[in-house]
Amino acid sequence: MIVYIARRLLLAISVLFATIVLTFGLFFTGPAKDGVAYQICGTKCTNQKVHDINHSLGLDKPVVEQFGTYVKGLVAGRDITNDGQVTGHCDAPCLGWSYVQSQSVTDQVKQVMPVTFAIVFGGMFIYIPLGLLLGVVCGRNRGSPLDRFLVGASQLISATPYYAIALLLNLYLIFTWKVLPATGYTPLTESPGTWFKGFIAIWVIFGLFASMTYVRYVRAFMINTLSSDFVRTARSKGISERTVVWRHALRATIAPYLTLIGVEVALQLSGSIFTEQVFNVRGIGRLGLDAISTNDLPVIAGTVLVGATFIVLGNLLVDLLYVAVDPTVKLT
Template sequence: MLVYILRRVLLGLSVLLAAIVATFCIFFLGPSDPAGALCGRQCTPDRIVQIEKDLGLNKPKTEQFVTYTKGLVAGNDLGGKKCDAPCLGWSYVQNRPVTDMVKQAFPVTVSIVIGGIVVYSTLGILFGMIAARFRGKPLDRVIVGVSQFVTSIPYFVLAQLFFLYAMVYYGLIPRAKYTSILDNPFTWFTGLLGIWLFYGTVLSANYVRYVRASMIDVQNQDYIRTARSKGLGERKIAISHALRAGIAPFLTLLGLAVAAELGGAIFTERIFGLQGMGNLALTSFDTSDLPVIAGVVVVGAVIIVSLNLLVDLLYGLVDPRVKLS
């Protein structure tokens, strides 16, 4: 088990290093004018040269890459501007550390995603199990049909309709508002409850059919027939035996989805007006603030690598057929 974990950690670190190299090459080796973006249209050539010197943009690209990677672990001093580790760079447009901007936006995205996970994992597993239990019957057809209908409509269309009619026109649900959970837990909960219910319900449709198919496959296994021959009830078999093995593929999909969402729930944040990672990335694209975009990409890579490792470890705990070695 320990050897497996160490091997996975080393593999994850190599993937992360490759992601950092690729991010630097894409965003910092291409044709761009960071100094001009920071200084503005009326900037003089002498001022641009000074800004490039202060930010180290006049140095060779290899030296810039070493400085960038060093900042991730030890921090940087960019022309007298202190950037504590992990330093993700300096925003050319807002003239502040990218790390501070990410720290401000990340809790918003985490709050959206965590609440959504609770809703869509619960609904996805529940209705997937029900559909598998009543396979081929009217209830199964209704659940599968509704899930197919929901997933056939683009998410941003549903989100826009929900925002306009449920929140703006009729006021059925209060408008989304983020408050730090440390400042006021109740306001944090009520301000995001509407998004959680919508976000979780829509995304659960993506997982119902996966859980259903996995549960149907597991129910045909020999150990399930053995459990039935021992006289165990169908409910106990479904929960204690079939679910543990059938939920493994769901964990893989969930881990990848959560990793992507933590990198920025772009449509949700933009439509509901929340300043999370997705909104930060889109705003940075609009202003060509390359260090911020690169910082969001690096944070997303760290999240994806970490959650992939976590999912691999959970496999051994959830599915008794899997042994990590």
């Protein structure tokens, strides 16, 4: 088990390092290396002015040296200098410095991350059990009117863009019918009740939509599991159908379901742009979107690296949980 975990950790670290190299190469070398200078003096900046700005910020140093400074900032933090004078400090893990906001990217990410965490993990409490329950019911009652209705509804909802459904439900359930409270973000430390109330509608709408995307997957897993030899053996021993379905077949179904959930949660943490935009809350997705509109390359690069980290950690967690849920998986 220890060897298995060590291998997975080494693989995760190697993927993260490759992501850091690619992110640095994409945003801070080649045609993008002058992006910070153009942020400061505008698109009409002369070549000499661009050169002067890059020299003052140390952006004209060899690529290897700049990369070493970038990696050092991720591990130990670094000072931000201009013409040799320290103008700011970026604590570890330093994701870069926004010259547009005059603030470290790490601080900006910390400010918005609680919103993204609240959206994703709050919605999980709705769509994970609901998607699993509906999928098991469909698989257990294959071909029934209930199965056809749920599968048809899931196909229709999944085929519709999320932002369209979220916008319609937002308008009707919150503003027109006032079934759900208005959305908004209040720090949890200031008022837990207001914080919870501001996310109720987001969790319900996001959770309902996300659960529909898993119904057909769980249904297919359940149908395949119910035709397995171990299920037929359990039935032949006289075990009740409820026990066969909910204790034996469900455990085998949860393993692949966890894989889907783990990857999806990691993607959601990297930026729930549509959810944040529709419900007017600012998380990591809105931070990245705003950075694109202002050409703030350090912030864009920082959000890319944060998103990649979540995806790698999500896959690592799925690998470990898969072994715990499915004992047939070998530790290799």
